[in-house]
Amino acid sequence: MDRLKIATAWLGGCSGCHMSFLDLDEFLIDLAARVDVVYSPIMDVKEYPDGVDLCLVEGAVCNEDNLELLQKIRARTRILVSFGDCAITCNVTSLRNLLGEKNTDQILQRAYVEAADANPMRPALAGIVPVLLPKVRPVHEMVPVEYFLPGCPPPAPRIKALLTNILDHAPALTGAQLKFG
Numbered sequence: 001m002d003r004l005k006i007a008t009a010w011l012g013g014c015s016g017c018h019m020s021f022l023d024l025d026e027f028l029i030d031l032a033a034r035v036d037v038v039y040s041p042i043m044d045v046k047e048y049p050d051g052v053d054l055c056l057v058e059g060a061v062c063n064e065d066n067l068e069l070l071q072k073i074r075a076r077t078r079i080l081v082s083f084g085d086c087a088i089t090c091n092v093t094s095l096r097n098l099l100g101e102k103n104t105d106q107i108l109q110r111a112y113v114e115a116a117d118a119n120p121m122r123p124a125l126a127g128i129v130p131v132l133l134p135k136v137r138p139v140h141e142m143v144p145v146e147y148f149l150p151g152c153p154p155p156a157p158r159i160k161a162l163l164t165n166i167l168d169h170a171p172a173l174t175g176a177q178l179k180f181g
C-alpha cells in the first residue's frame with residue numbers, strides 16, 4: 001500500500017486532543033511504518049502542504065488565523081476529521097458566545113486587563129493577537145467534514161479505530177466510502 005500523507009492541526013483548543021493522539025503509545029510505531037506525517041503542531045513545518053490524505057483538526061474556529069488555516073487545509077486535504085468536542089460543538093471554547101456576537105472587545109479587555117496579575121495592557125501592535133471572529137464556530141459550519149471523532153478528548157482507542165479503518169481501506173477509497181466501527 002502507498003504510504004498515506006497525514007496531518008494534524010490545532011485551531012481553538014487546549015491541545016488535549018493532541019495529547020490523546022500521543023496516548024496511542026505503541027500504535028504510533030505501527031503508524032510510523034505506514035504513514036508520513038507531513039504537518040502537525042508537534043513538528044516544525046511552517047506551511048500546510050498540498051496533497052494531504054487525512055487531517056485531524058482539533059479545536060473550534062475562533063479567529064481569522066484559524067479560519068485561514070482551516071480553509072487551506074480543506075483545499076489541500078482529501079479526508080478531514082473534526083477531531084474532538086471543540087471542533088465538533090465548540091465545547092468550552094464557545095463560552096464567549098454567551099456574551100453575544102459583539103463580544104470581542106469585552107473578551108480582550110477581560111483577558112488582558114481585568115484578569116491580568118501584572119502589566120494590564122491590550123497588545124497595541126497589529127498582528128500580535130489574531131482578530132477574533134464575532135462568534136466561535138464548529139469546524140463543519142465553516143468547511144465540509146468527512147468524519148467526526150467526538151470526545152473531550154477522544155480516547156486513544158477511538159482514534160486508533162478510525163486511523164486503522166482508514167489505513168486498511170485507503171488510499172483508493174474516498175472519505176464517503178470508508179466504514180468506521
Ligand code: SF4
Nearest residue numbers: 013014016085086152
Ligand atoms: S475537545 Fe477537550 S481536550 Fe480537545 S481541545 Fe477541546 S477542551 Fe481540549
